[in-house]
Amino acid sequence: MSIIAPTAAAIAEAAGLLRSGSLVAFPTETVYGLGGDATNDLAVAAIFAAKGRPAFNPLIIHGPNARSFEEAVIMDERAHRLAKRFWPGPLTMVLPRRPGSPVSLLASAGLDSVAVRVPSHPVALALFEAVGIPIAGPSANPSGRISPTTARHVDEGLGQALAMILDGGPCQVGVESTVIDLSTASPTLLRPGGVTLETLREILGDVWVAGADQPNAPRSPGMLSSHYAPNLPVRLNASNVRENEALLAFGRADGATLNLSPTGDLAEAAANLFSMLRSLDRNEFEGIAVMPIPENGLGLAINDRLRRAAAPRA
Numbered sequence: 001m002s003i004i005a006p007t008a009a010a011i012a013e014a015a016g017l018l019r020s021g022s023l024v025a026f027p028t029e030t031v032y033g034l035g036g037d038a039t040n041d042l043a044v045a046a047i048f049a050a051k052g053r054p055a056f057n058p059l060i061i062h063g064p065n066a067r068s069f070e071e072a073v074i075m076d077e078r079a080h081r082l083a084k085r086f087w088p089g090p091l092t093m094v095l096p097r098r099p100g101s102p103v104s105l106l107a108s109a110g111l112d113s114v115a116v117r118v119p120s121h122p123v124a125l126a127l128f129e130a131v132g133i134p135i136a137g138p139s140a141n142p143s144g145r146i147s148p149t150t151a152r153h154v155d156e157g158l159g160q161a162l163a164m165i166l167d168g169g170p171c172q173v174g175v176e177s178t179v180i181d182l183s184t185a186s187p188t189l190l191r192p193g194g195v196t197l198e199t200l201r202e203i204l205g206d207v208w209v210a211g212a213d214q215p216n217a218p219r220s221p222g223m224l225s226s227h228y229a230p231n232l233p234v235r236l237n238a239s240n241v242r243e244n245e246a247l248l249a250f251g252r253a254d255g256a257t258l259n260l261s262p263t264g265d266l267a268e269a270a271a272n273l274f275s276m277l278r279s280l281d282r283n284e285f286e287g288i289a290v291m292p293i294p295e296n297g298l299g300l301a302i303n304d305r306l307r308r309a310a311a312p313r314a
């Protein structure tokens with residue numbers, strides 16, 4: 001397919017494709033994004049169609065800096081504080097939609113909020129500068145499947161639907177951005193990700209955790225229980241490996257098929273998570289057993305993805 005090295009010429013071409021309504025996959029530090037013009041209903045509809053994504057699940061809007069979202073959303077003092085500390089970086093903020101916002105209502109699933117993020121990847125930032133319009137960018141995988149951390153993963157899942165895939169190498173963080181809802185008075189963590197809850201609490205004080213603190217309020221429409229799913233069944237917190245199972249280890253372990261991080265480093269484990277799940281998802285195994293991962297720091301995001309990968313399939 002059209003996996004392209006991100007030269008200046010390729011980035012200019014990608015910007016032109018986006019402006020004309022085509023879809024371009026771009027690298028970020030978290031996972032690859034499936035980009036389209038966020039102000040163009042047809043481009044946004046093409047994103048939903050390419051992913052097979054339910055239309056109630058809104059998209060994240062990307063830009064090269066906080067200023068680029070001025071017309072789209074209303075940033076309060078908390079949002080500016082977070083932007084200053086974490087952008088560019090793996091943080092997405094859900095903010096009130098500004099009246100007259102140019103962002104397609106389809107992109108935000110008709111909600112009165114819009115999710116925005118400035119990723120930390122030179123290719124993404126150059127692309128957003130060049131294109132000059134907000135870019136809708138869900139992870140570049142078919143809905144419900146494992147997110148892509150290389151250009152090849154993108155091509156395998158969505159190649160047919162894309163005008164171009166910009167190859168920025170393997171993603172350094174490897175799990176998606178943290179999504180925090182600032183559209184209400186109490187900041188709420190909607191999705192654990194590359195920025196840890198501990199660091200967010202340092203900046204904001206109290207942060208609620210959706211699900212845990214508000215069991216009756218599924219605030220992030222995209223947090224479906226089965227997601228990130230390989231074809232094989234996934235068994236969590238494994239202390240042993242059964243016959244014909246692959247063992248995805250963490251820390252020192254005997255008999256590991258693959259090891260997320262032999263030294264028990266959560267950042268390394270996050271960076272390896274999706275590509276290792278993909279490479280273990282083979283017919284020669286009957287399932288994937290995963291060793292326990294500590295529930296702190298990046299472990300929150302890793303365990304969230306693993307629980308969804310192991311959830312009963314719809």
Ligand code: TXA
Pocket residue numbers: 028030031032033034057058059060092094108111113114115117119137138139140175176177178179190191219220221222223
């Ligand atoms: O790391 C990332 O965030 C990647 C890269 C490409 O930036 N993008 C990504 O997008 O993970 P996606 O579409 O796979 O996940 C977006 C999440 C979904 O859970 C969605 O429901 C939530 O953000 N979201 C988007 N807009 C929202 C809104 N207005 N209110 C609540 N949740 C929202």
Ligand code: MG
Pocket residue numbers: 138139147
């Ligand atoms: Mg996704």
